[in-house]
Amino acid sequence: xxxxxxxxxxxxxxxxxxxxxxxxxxxxxxxxxxxxxxxxxxxxxxxxxxxxxxxxxxxxxxxxxxxxxxxxxxxxxxxxxxxxxxxxxxxxxxxxxxxxxxxxxxxxxxxxxxxxxxxxxxxxxxxxxxxxxxxxxxxxxxxxxxxxxxxxxxxxxxxxxxxxxxxxxxxxxxxxxxxxxxxxxxxxxxxxxxxxxxxxxxxxxxxxxxxxxxxxxxxxxxxxxxxxxxxxxxxxxxxxxxxxxxxxxxxxxxxxxxxxxxxxxxxxxxxxxxxxxxxxxxxxxxxxxxxxxxxxxx
Numbered sequence: 001x002x003x004x005x006x007x008x009x010x011x012x013x014x015x016x017x018x019x020x021x022x023x024x025x026x027x028x029x030x031x032x033x034x035x036x037x038x039x040x041x042x043x044x045x046x047x048x049x050x051x052x053x054x055x056x057x058x059x060x061x062x063x064x065x066x067x068x069x070x071x072x073x074x075x076x077x078x079x080x081x082x083x084x085x086x087x088x089x090x091x092x093x094x095x096x097x098x099x100x101x102x103x104x105x106x107x108x109x110x111x112x113x114x115x116x117x118x119x120x121x122x123x124x125x126x127x128x129x130x131x132x133x134x135x136x137x138x139x140x141x142x143x144x145x146x147x148x149x150x151x152x153x154x155x156x157x158x159x160x161x162x163x164x165x166x167x168x169x170x171x172x173x174x175x176x177x178x179x180x181x182x183x184x185x186x187x188x189x190x191x192x193x194x195x196x197x198x199x200x201x202x203x204x205x206x207x208x209x210x211x212x213x214x215x216x217x218x219x220x221x222x223x224x225x226x227x228x229x230x231x232x233x234x235x236x237x238x239x240x241x242x243x244x245x246x247x248x249x250x251x252x253x254x255x256x257x258x259x260x261x262x263x264x265x266x267x268x269x270x271x272x273x274x275x276x277x278x279x280x281x282x283x284x285x286x287x288x289x290x291x292x293x294x295x296x297x298x
């Protein structure tokens with residue numbers, strides 16, 4: 001079994017330094033070199049391209065790196081499943097979530113999860129949809145929650161909730177006092193939006209394209225709070241999830257524009273690698289999040 005060698009190789013690729021790899025794994029530097037040499041002999045290829053100033057991963061090294069992460073994940077999963085007493089849900093669960101879900105929807109789910117499984121240690125990593133999908137693929141997280149779409153064939157994607165979005169403005173915006181707003185009113189407006197890779201940005205781009213809207217200016221901010229504050233200050237309109245703006249609307253800091261006969265809806269999904277489905281902690285999380293009253297059939 002090449003478990004130790006593969007773990008050493010993964011760490012070396014991540015930090016790109018033999019000495020630091022040895023320090024992280026608490027082994028000697030010659031041991032690091034020996035592990036790499038044994039792997040290169042096993043696979044009949046150079047995995048690392050060495051030079052006095054840098055360390056690069058070879059093309060075949062890149063292939064082994066991604067497969068090694070899968071092998072280590074499966075190995076660790078087997079250890080955890082064997083050690084779990086009477087199928088108890090405990091240990092770690094790493095969750096990736098897009099900003100909207102992670103900041104406004106997930107906390108309720110986490111509270112239910114901790115109440116049901118007090119021995120479960122939770123870790124949440126928040127990023128945009130594109131980043132969450134990548135974290136799931138690389139096994140940085142056990143399961144991801146996204147508001148955008150992914151066509152990655154290596155991952156399983158299931159819907160769990162419907163989300164409604166609204167176009168909003170600051171209370172002093174000229175459109176804020178109109179009893180009805182049309183798509184024509186949205187022509188040549190300034191917009192404030194999330195960054196590329198965000199599911200919310202992807203949806204706004206779709207709305208703009210499909211309705212032929214001309215944009216006066218576009219301000220990009222990589223956080224929901226930053227977008228809201230900018231809209232409150234009158235820097236433009238935005239399109240955000242109801243869960244993100246609900247409190248601000250109640251406090252009369254933001255105004256939902258009443259669009260005539262138009263609504264914006266999308267599906268929120270969870271995504272995971274198929275090998276993670278049998279993990280007890282992942283299954284417990286899926287069961288918990290599926291209890292949401294707005295869940296949709298799979």
